[in-house]
Amino acid sequence: MTELVVENVEKWLGGLKILSGASFKAHKGRIVALLGASGSGKTTLLRCIAGLEQPEIGKIVIGGKTALDDKAGVALAPEEREIGLVFQSYALWPHRTVFENVAYGLKLRKRPTEEIKTRVEAILDKLGLAHLAARYPDQLSGGQQQRVAICRALVYEPKVLLLDEPLSNLDAKLREEARFWIRKLILELGICAIMVTHDQGEALAIADHVLLLKGGSIVQDGTPMQIYGRPNSFYAADFMGTNNVLAGAYEPQPDGTGIIRCDGWSLPGVWQDAEPPRDPSDIRAVVRVETVTVTPEPTETSQPLDVEGCIYLGDKWEYRLKRGSVRLRAQGTAALPADVAHCTVQPASTWLFNP
Amino acid sequence: MSLSNDAPRFRAGVILALFVMVAAPALLVIYQSVLDAPFFDDNVRFSLEAFRFVLTDPEFYRAFWTTTLYAFGMVLVAVPLGGILAFLITRTDLKGRKWLEPIVLVPMFLSSIVLAFGYTVSVGPSGFVTIAFKSIFGSAPWSIYTLPGIILIGGLSHVPTVYLYVASAMRRLPSDLEEAARTAGAGIWRVSLDVTLPMVLPALVFSAALNLLLGFETFGIPLVLGDPNGILVLTTYIYKVNTIFGAPTYQVMAAVTVFLILITLPLVFIQRRLLRHARRFAAVGGKGARTNLLKLGTTGQAIALSLIGLWLLVSVFFPVGGIVLRAFVETWGEGIKLTEQLTLANFRAVFEIPSLSRGILNTILLAGFGGAIAVAFYLLVGLAGHRNRGMSGTLLDYSVLLPRALPGLIVGLTFFWLFLFVPFLIPLRTTLISLLIAYIIVGLSYGLRIIQSTLLQVAPELEESARITGANVYRSWRDVVIPLVKPGLAGAWAMIMIVFLREYATGVYLMSSGTEVIGSLMVSLLTSGAMDQIAALSFISIALTAVGLTLALRLGAKIHD
Numbered sequence: 001m002t003e004l005v006v007e008n009v010e011k012w013l014g015g016l017k018i019l020s021g022a023s024f025k026a027h028k029g030r031i032v033a034l035l036g037a038s039g040s041g042k043t044t045l046l047r048c049i050a051g052l053e054q055p056e057i058g059k060i061v062i063g064g065k066t067a068l069d070d071k072a073g074v075a076l077a078p079e080e081r082e083i084g085l086v087f088q089s090y091a092l093w094p095h096r097t098v099f100e101n102v103a104y105g106l107k108l109r110k111r112p113t114e115e116i117k118t119r120v121e122a123i124l125d126k127l128g129l130a131h132l133a134a135r136y137p138d139q140l141s142g143g144q145q146q147r148v149a150i151c152r153a154l155v156y157e158p159k160v161l162l163l164d165e166p167l168s169n170l171d172a173k174l175r176e177e178a179r180f181w182i183r184k185l186i187l188e189l190g191i192c193a194i195m196v197t198h199d200q201g202e203a204l205a206i207a208d209h210v211l212l213l214k215g216g217s218i219v220q221d222g223t224p225m226q227i228y229g230r231p232n233s234f235y236a237a238d239f240m241g242t243n244n245v246l247a248g249a250y251e252p253q254p255d256g257t258g259i260i261r262c263d264g265w266s267l268p269g270v271w272q273d274a275e276p277p278r279d280p281s282d283i284r285a286v287v288r289v290e291t292v293t294v295t296p297e298p299t300e301t302s303q304p305l306d307v308e309g310c311i312y313l314g315d316k317w318e319y320r321l322k323r324g325s326v327r328l329r330a331q332g333t334a335a336l337p338a339d340v341a342h343c344t345v346q347p348a349s350t351w352l353f354n355p
Numbered sequence: 356m357s358l359s360n361d362a363p364r365f366r367a368g369v370i371l372a373l374f375v376m377v378a379a380p381a382l383l384v385i386y387q388s389v390l391d392a393p394f395f396d397d398n399v400r401f402s403l404e405a406f407r408f409v410l411t412d413p414e415f416y417r418a419f420w421t422t423t424l425y426a427f428g429m430v431l432v433a434v435p436l437g438g439i440l441a442f443l444i445t446r447t448d449l450k451g452r453k454w455l456e457p458i459v460l461v462p463m464f465l466s467s468i469v470l471a472f473g474y475t476v477s478v479g480p481s482g483f484v485t486i487a488f489k490s491i492f493g494s495a496p497w498s499i500y501t502l503p504g505i506i507l508i509g510g511l512s513h514v515p516t517v518y519l520y521v522a523s524a525m526r527r528l529p530s531d532l533e534e535a536a537r538t539a540g541a542g543i544w545r546v547s548l549d550v551t552l553p554m555v556l557p558a559l560v561f562s563a564a565l566n567l568l569l570g571f572e573t574f575g576i577p578l579v580l581g582d583p584n585g586i587l588v589l590t591t592y593i594y595k596v597n598t599i600f601g602a603p604t605y606q607v608m609a610a611v612t613v614f615l616i617l618i619t620l621p622l623v624f625i626q627r628r629l630l631r632h633a634r635r636f637a638a639v640g641g642k643g644a645r646t647n648l649l650k651l652g653t654t655g656q657a658i659a660l661s662l663i664g665l666w667l668l669v670s671v672f673f674p675v676g677g678i679v680l681r682a683f684v685e686t687w688g689e690g691i692k693l694t695e696q697l698t699l700a701n702f703r704a705v706f707e708i709p710s711l712s713r714g715i716l717n718t719i720l721l722a723g724f725g726g727a728i729a730v731a732f733y734l735l736v737g738l739a740g741h742r743n744r745g746m747s748g749t750l751l752d753y754s755v756l757l758p759r760a761l762p763g764l765i766v767g768l769t770f771f772w773l774f775l776f777v778p779f780l781i782p783l784r785t786t787l788i789s790l791l792i793a794y795i796i797v798g799l800s801y802g803l804r805i806i807q808s809t810l811l812q813v814a815p816e817l818e819e820s821a822r823i824t825g826a827n828v829y830r831s832w833r834d835v836v837i838p839l840v841k842p843g844l845a846g847a848w849a850m851i852m853i854v855f856l857r858e859y860a861t862g863v864y865l866m867s868s869g870t871e872v873i874g875s876l877m878v879s880l881l882t883s884g885a886m887d888q889i890a891a892l893s894f895i896s897i898a899l900t901a902v903g904l905t906l907a908l909r910l911g912a913k914i915h916d
Contacts, residue, residue, distance in 0.1 A: 050819075050823055051823075052822070077361075077822070077827065078819070078822040079823070079824070079825045079826055079827050083823060084824075085819075085823040087816045087820055088816075089814065091814065091817050091819065091820040093817055093820075093835055093839075094817075094839070095839055104821070104824055104834070105824040105825050108824060108830070109825060152820075152824065153824075156824070
């Protein structure tokens with residue numbers, strides 16, 4: 001069931017266009033991630049959905065109810081939108097206890113005291129916070145505060161749950177745990193959730209659907225596997241993962257594949273861009289670091305490169321290789337013994353794009 | 356413009372009401388200045404007679420020139436001294452700087468009429484210090500009833516204002532900027548000159564502009580110290596015009612005020628721009644306590660401490676000590692032992708005269724209850740302007756600036772007129788409400804600044820999360836904003852209380868029998884020369900201020916910006 005429709009939302013700040021016509025749909029029981037670098041407009045888009053910012057143009061429908069429609073002159077206030085929002089800073093009210101923080105939404109909806117008590121206790125219990133109900137936010141750890149913020153946003157059963165960088169204030173270990181249980185919780189409750197993040201790992205791990213934003217518009221959307229495995233623009237390919245980027249000239253082959261010719265080096269690859277080459281003399285190749293194989297001895301398809309250095313990263317080694325103007329990063333399990341190493345790049349992993 | 360449509364009616368209503376309250380006095384003054392008689396006169400006609408009179412009166416030109424000299428002279432005294440004090444207390448390892456700070460601020464909390472009176476009784480021609488000095492050295496080589504004397508005293512009394520701004524700028528200065536210069540090879544004094552000074556320059560310039568404005572609006576010090584020798588500034592000229600003509604000449608008073616506004620209004624706007632600039636500098640941010648204090652060394656400590664000691668002696672000890680002593684004696688002079696003269700007669704007299712004892716009660720009521728009402732009003736205005744991105748926000752900005760261009764004396768006068776002739780206000784004139792309204796306007800920019808900075812400390816997400824959870828804007832103010840700023844409001848109340856306690860100029864025309872206040876009573880007692888009573892009232896005023904200040908510190912008021 002479609003819970004959220006965002007249609008052609010445009011937002012200006014003075015003469016600056018922050019959102020240029022973003023459109024997407026989100027469904028019950030699914031998690032959508034708005035992924036992008038800072039300044040891509042992802043938080044603005046979230047705040048437009050929440051009603052905290054008012055876009056000049058566009059339509060937003062939440063749970064079947066029109067929340068924004070510039071043509072019909074509809075712009076519901078945030079409190080009329082039936083949404084829950086987990087702020088990046090959690091924004092727990094410091095003058096209220098955990099219980100009071102969570103109960104506030106139900107109190108505003110004039111639920112009977114008994115019901116408020118049972119519902120708040122139930123959700124606190126579900127997130128393992130029952131014993132902290134009487135505490136004040138400053139007496140909680142960061143992870144506990146985050147869970148209280150989630151309880152507060154969920155307790156009144158909003159149509160859509162919005163999460164603004166929910167994991168960014170947690171330390172690395174907690175973050176990995178949180179992305180697992182947050183996804184599990186949302187799927188269990190079967191609600192529609194929208195999450196803003198700049199962290200691709202977070203987006204891939206939590207979301208069912210990823211929207212990649214750039215300069216206020218959506219450049220690609222798809223499942224995490226599509227976004228990571230089949231990017232259709234140079235921006236999308238380079239934004240995700242750890243990459244080698246090569247610049248060179250494009251040479252199409254009769255069999256439909258292509259070759260990128262760099263300074264003293266050429267690689268067979270596949271054209272991945274949604275658009276045909278604009279200028280064949282200037283294209284880019286993106287090769288994910290993990291797809292490059294490096295061996296001390298040459299193989300049939302390998303090419304020799306000079307070893308600039310090996311870096312020990314704990315669980316693996318990173319190699320810095322160089323030939324001509326081409327520099328490559330690759331990974332392996334041991335340090336390279338010689339000054340020259342041999343590297344193999346699969347044509348299918350060499351994605352060619354317009355710059 | 357996110358959510359500019361929040362509570363538009365409330366915002367517009369409050370801000371329009373405020374605008375009427377601040378614009379009415381200014382417009383009335385301008386209107387009155389182009390009439391040939393009081394505006395309520397039946398045969399009143401438009402006329403530029405008042406301006407013609409003022410512009411041909413040599414006294415006016417002299418007063419204007421004196422005011423200019425006074426304002427600039429005061430800046431020249433106050434800014435370097437305040438800057439040095441701020442530097443010594445915040446940036447060096449000066450001994451005892453912790454307890455020095457509150458003492459340095461004392462002159463700021465006293466009304467200038469009390470301060471001026473304190474100087475009269477301590478270093479005036481027959482003051483305690485002068486007499487003591489004469490008995491030792493034969494003569495006292497100073498006279499405070501001269502323009503340089505008045506400028507010096509005015510300047511000294513404004514050192515705390517400069518100190519506050521510069522010290523807070525110095526505290527906000529990120530220490531890594533200075534540390535970077537030190538690691539680049541600059542010595543510690545060199546850093547102060549090359550990094551610290553340029554960084555606090557905006558604060559220095561701002562406090563200079565602020566003091567220039569205060570200098571043009573000054574009233575108490577020239578009234579007390581200039582009057583004996585006929586030295587007039589613009590405000591005292593306005594005050595004395597009545598005596599010159601022997602009858603109320605509202606149009607002349609109004610015309611002079613118009614000239615004064617022509618000077619002060621641009622100053623107010625310049626200040627506003629400077630403040631924005633200063634904020635930009637301060638916005639560089641930086642936190643963490645400064646660990647690197649300049650070491651003064653033994654000689655440095657001695658020089659710095661004696662400099663501060665001398666300043667404290669002159670700015671705090673002389674006036675306050677003079678008043679405390681004068682309040683408990685009736686006769687003194689060469690050859691009289693003061694210890695044998697101690698008496699409570701002055702206070703007895705004050706409590707026996709109904710108008711004076713009423714004045715004390717009224718002052719307490721106005722400061723205590725009135726201060727609380729004022730804070731409530733400022734809170735309403737503050738909320739109306741809180742995250743207000745609409746047109747009314749701009750109107751609010753300008754409404755707050757306007758009263759700053761009007762000296763309290765004039766605000767009091769115009770409210771007196773309003774309460775005299777606006778039908779539904781007439782019954783209120785003889786109640787404390789009339790004074791309270793004028794006080795609220797006079798204290799507006801200070802009070803609102805405290806409230807606004809408190810409101811801004813509430814993180815926007817805390818309000819936004821209430822909205823998302825389902826609260827409308829009023830509910831989010833009631834449930835989130837106001838509970839969070841409550842401690843700040845208590846502090847604001849105490850600070851407003853001190854402002855109302857020391858106010859003297861606003862009530863000069865506005866108070867009537869039954870609504871006397873201490874400060875304005877002192878102004879009118881000056882004419883009759885009832886020094887004994889003025890001394891007792893000054894002492895009571897200082898005592899009340901001390902109580903207010905203690906309360907303020909208890910409530911955690913922030914004196915710093």
